[in-house]
Amino acid sequence: MAKKLPKVDVVIVGVGWGGGIIASELTKQGLNVVGLERGKERKTEDYFMVHDELRYALRYELMQDLSKETITFRSKTSVRALPMRSYGSFLLGTGLGGAGVHWNGHTFRFLPYDFEIRSKTVERYGEKKIPADMTIQDWGITYDQLEPYFDKFERMAGISGEENPLAGKRSKPYPTPPMKKMPSMKMFEEAAKKKNWHPYMLPSANLSEAYTNPDGISRAACQYCGFCERFGCEYGAKADPVVTVIPVAQKTGKFEIRTHSQVRRILHTGNKATGVLYTDVTTGEEIEQPADIVVLTSYVFNNTRLLLLSKLGRPYDPNTGKGVIGKNYAYQVIRGGATGFFEDREFNYYAGAGALGIVLDDFNGDNFDHKDLKFIHGASISHTMTGQRPIQTNPVPQGTPSWGKDFKAASLKYINRTLSVGAQGASMPFRHHFLDLDPTYKDVFGDPLIRITFDFEEQDRQLAAFTAERCGELLQEMGASKVEVNGKLGPYDIVPYQSTHNTGGVIMGASPDTSAVNNYLQMWDAENVFVVGASAFGHNSGYNPTGTMGALSYRCAEGILKYHKSGGGMVV
Amino acid sequence: MVVLAQTNNENDQPVSRRNFLKNSGLVIGGLVVGGVAGSLLAKPKTPAPTQPGATPAPTADFNQALMYFTPEQFKVVDAACERIFPEDENGPGAKALGAAYFIDHQLAGDWGFNSRDYMQGPFYQGEATQGYQGRLKRREIFDIGIQEMNNYSNSTQKKKFYELAPEQQDEVLKAFETDEVKLTTISASAFFKMLRASTLEGVYSDPLYGGNKNMDGWKLKNYPGNQMTYSQVIEQDKFVKMAPLSLRDHQHG
Numbered sequence A: 001m002a003k004k005l006p007k008v009d010v011v012i013v014g015v016g017w018g019g020g021i022i023a024s025e026l027t028k029q030g031l032n033v034v035g036l037e038r039g040k041e042r043k044t045e046d047y048f049m050v051h052d053e054l055r056y057a058l059r060y061e062l063m064q065d066l067s068k069e070t071i072t073f074r075s076k077t078s079v080r081a082l083p084m085r086s087y088g089s090f091l092l093g094t095g096l097g098g099a100g101v102h103w104n105g106h107t108f109r110f111l112p113y114d115f116e117i118r119s120k121t122v123e124r125y126g127e128k129k130i131p132a133d134m135t136i137q138d139w140g141i142t143y144d145q146l147e148p149y150f151d152k153f154e155r156m157a158g159i160s161g162e163e164n165p166l167a168g169k170r171s172k173p174y175p176t177p178p179m180k181k182m183p184s185m186k187m188f189e190e191a192a193k194k195k196n197w198h199p200y201m202l203p204s205a206n207l208s209e210a211y212t213n214p215d216g217i218s219r220a221a222c223q224y225c226g227f228c229e230r231f232g233c234e235y236g237a238k239a240d241p242v243v244t245v246i247p248v249a250q251k252t253g254k255f256e257i258r259t260h261s262q263v264r265r266i267l268h269t270g271n272k273a274t275g276v277l278y279t280d281v282t283t284g285e286e287i288e289q290p291a292d293i294v295v296l297t298s299y300v301f302n303n304t305r306l307l308l309l310s311k312l313g314r315p316y317d318p319n320t321g322k323g324v325i326g327k328n329y330a331y332q333v334i335r336g337g338a339t340g341f342f343e344d345r346e347f348n349y350y351a352g353a354g355a356l357g358i359v360l361d362d363f364n365g366d367n368f369d370h371k372d373l374k375f376i377h378g379a380s381i382s383h384t385m386t387g388q389r390p391i392q393t394n395p396v397p398q399g400t401p402s403w404g405k406d407f408k409a410a411s412l413k414y415i416n417r418t419l420s421v422g423a424q425g426a427s428m429p430f431r432h433h434f435l436d437l438d439p440t441y442k443d444v445f446g447d448p449l450i451r452i453t454f455d456f457e458e459q460d461r462q463l464a465a466f467t468a469e470r471c472g473e474l475l476q477e478m479g480a481s482k483v484e485v486n487g488k489l490g491p492y493d494i495v496p497y498q499s500t501h502n503t504g505g506v507i508m509g510a511s512p513d514t515s516a517v518n519n520y521l522q523m524w525d526a527e528n529v530f531v532v533g534a535s536a537f538g539h540n541s542g543y544n545p546t547g548t549m550g551a552l553s554y555r556c557a558e559g560i561l562k563y564h565k566s567g568g569g570m571v572v
Numbered sequence B: 001m002v003v004l005a006q007t008n009n010e011n012d013q014p015v016s017r018r019n020f021l022k023n024s025g026l027v028i029g030g031l032v033v034g035g036v037a038g039s040l041l042a043k044p045k046t047p048a049p050t051q052p053g054a055t056p057a058p059t060a061d062f063n064q065a066l067m068y069f070t071p072e073q074f075k076v077v078d079a080a081c082e083r084i085f086p087e088d089e090n091g092p093g094a095k096a097l098g099a100a101y102f103i104d105h106q107l108a109g110d111w112g113f114n115s116r117d118y119m120q121g122p123f124y125q126g127e128a129t130q131g132y133q134g135r136l137k138r139r140e141i142f143d144i145g146i147q148e149m150n151n152y153s154n155s156t157q158k159k160k161f162y163e164l165a166p167e168q169q170d171e172v173l174k175a176f177e178t179d180e181v182k183l184t185t186i187s188a189s190a191f192f193k194m195l196r197a198s199t200l201e202g203v204y205s206d207p208l209y210g211g212n213k214n215m216d217g218w219k220l221k222n223y224p225g226n227q228m229t230y231s232q233v234i235e236q237d238k239f240v241k242m243a244p245l246s247l248r249d250h251q252h253g
């Protein structure tokens, strides 16, 4: 029998960006909140020895321990899914702050087009433009409705940026000015302007200057140290839940964090949750935490997995297209980029920051005409400088051997003479891309792993080829001596790192028939359960997800407060 | 040139994190983020031990001793690493940089045991896009791979791998790289990939792991290692060279 604790107002499963934002907003309003986090505690002091590429970038110091839990993957239902045994395609966060500790900090707002993607595509191109098995749908919310929450997230995090001329309207400018411009970023800017494209500085959660946010949290400016993504920031310059929202929640005295607490089930009677069951992983003890409201903030995979394990909500069935939990899993198309080699210029390539870059959206969303193209949506095109660490960065022109004398000579020559322009492509959902429970493989507790069924489609291949060409043209204009365009997208491969931008599984929408949560991220099938994360995205845009996910978290917090006040029912 | 780089060169003194934080006037306030910075500013500087008048004796590198490989295995790996990243007119190769010691030390720990990988069965052969699906751990793969390199060298040249001329060693490595060598227990090309990747790790990781001796791997690449800040470098048009700093410098500097 599990030990039963006294009931609290709200229990949160996982304390990353989602969990931290919900906790700070609810505790400020006086609710009692318990946050259960499976990993360990984190603080800035932990990063004293953080400039260690091997430990953090290649041995994944801060990421989920796959020996305990991983995902399984197959390209289609006729293939046997197998576990991702070591890290590859994406890197899962764990511990206080979750992946928000070791993210880059690229902080975008999805486009107005994204939230009404089906209507707007049909309006401009007709129904026929959408392939029969592409399951895009509107999100049940508009950009204008979400705008105040974007602003809230950006102010909390102190995002450094400048107006993007091709995006949705902003109510206020960014709270801090853009980051410093490296020479190659100026080259990108000039080249793009010559082509009549619209470059702007990448919105960054690495602070361009010291900043105090509306919660009274002060943080120092970024030092461009070059150890950002996959690392924690020793200065607290990078916005991360541990140095922003979590301390605000803790200061209220209403937030109790329990680390090393792995949630195993959501407990429910009928269609209302009564709390959660978790295991204290240090002792193995099983504990029941009753609560009036349960908030899942355990990332895309565990949000979906916990619902399926707990038999809450209607599981998605790809054969009928019915059911919603596990539906519309999507990812990101990262392959459409280009590399430029510069024979007579050396750049200070070792320096950089996680979100230092310059970007344009002329080929993102529906900002360009798709009439004669065999895909919808597009990609943001950017040049970023994260600090090229030496183990993982060994650029050589095509045709160079991958080892030996010639490799050594070329990699030393080109290390500081290579620039890349990349495209971050949108990923559309398809009927046969989904998440469910694996029938064979289990986690360390004996619970089934989540299973991904996903592959790239013709849509993705067309998109990658198209955006790679644009990247190549830009590098040409930037004066590269030699340009290599990498637009050929193979099958989805779990091995090489692409991005930790997994989306879907518990998507939001206007109707319980086609979505799992409403536009406050409240579950249609269990009114006191809220599911926060990129799991709510109906598709993935040509941007990193966290800006939009953060905005939705603020919106959800407001919904929970309304629900708490009204004492029941769906929030409208 | 930038301020920091100058400081480096003029005084031949690394900029310690503590001094950097003091001098840069970094204001870190608020609720939490004192963190590393705060605790360092508060900590009194421990005086460096000095031995006036004494000429320091060359210290032995205590790190260069085997934790996992047998001496025979080490010879094979050391020779193979050197072919992957050979000494040339640019500077030292993997051997001088200690890459094989690095690999030895890594195999002795977590990484060699795949302790943070999912190693539960059942094991099935998968598609290439599903990644490694074997039951063997990295140290076992190295054991087999090394043995097979010697076997192959023996059957083609009647010599052990490390006794071959460099060009012949390259032939053997190529045969592994392209799966021309047919192995049953492991994939020859996957072993080669692992060997290549860990050679580069040994060349370029912080010297605390036993490779990248004297930070000479970083010097080859003009890589400055662990620096406190590049704020003054970031906008510069010209390439800024700096003497590298290691994590040891960081902790003891």
Ligand SMILES: Cc1cc2nc3c(=O)[nH]c(=O)nc-3n(C[C@H](O)[C@H](O)[C@H](O)COP(=O)(O)OP(=O)(O)OC[C@H]3O[C@@H](n4cnc5c(N)ncnc54)[C@H](O)[C@@H]3O)c2cc1C
Pocket (backbone or CB within 6 Å): A013, A014, A015, A016, A017, A018, A019, A036, A037, A038, A039, A090, A091, A092, A093, A094, A095, A096, A097, A098, A099, A100, A101, A102, A103, A104, A105, A106, A107, A108, A229, A230, A261, A262, A263, A264, A297, A298, A299, A300, A302, A355, A500, A501, A532, A533, A534, A544, A545, A546, A547, A549
């Ligand atoms: C290297 C890297 C770079 C990135 N860069 C960017 C970027 O530049 N821009 C961007 O927008 N996004 C980026 N991302 C993605 C970004 O980090 C995530 O979108 C974001 O952190 C997700 O927040 P979350 O709160 O939904 O989930 P997470 O941060 O993953 O937090 C979930 C938490 O739940 C905990 N948890 C999970 N299951 C359980 C359970 N059963 N019981 C208890 N606790 C549980 C986890 O331990 C974790 O702490 C990056 C990610 C990585 C890995």
Ligand code: SF4
Pocket (backbone or CB within 6 Å): A205, A206, A207, A221, A222, A223, A224, A225, A226, A227, A228, A229, A231, A232, A233, A234, A235, A236, A237, A238, A352, A353, A354
């Ligand atoms: S690049 Fe800037 S934000 Fe990122 S870890 Fe370094 S100092 Fe922090």
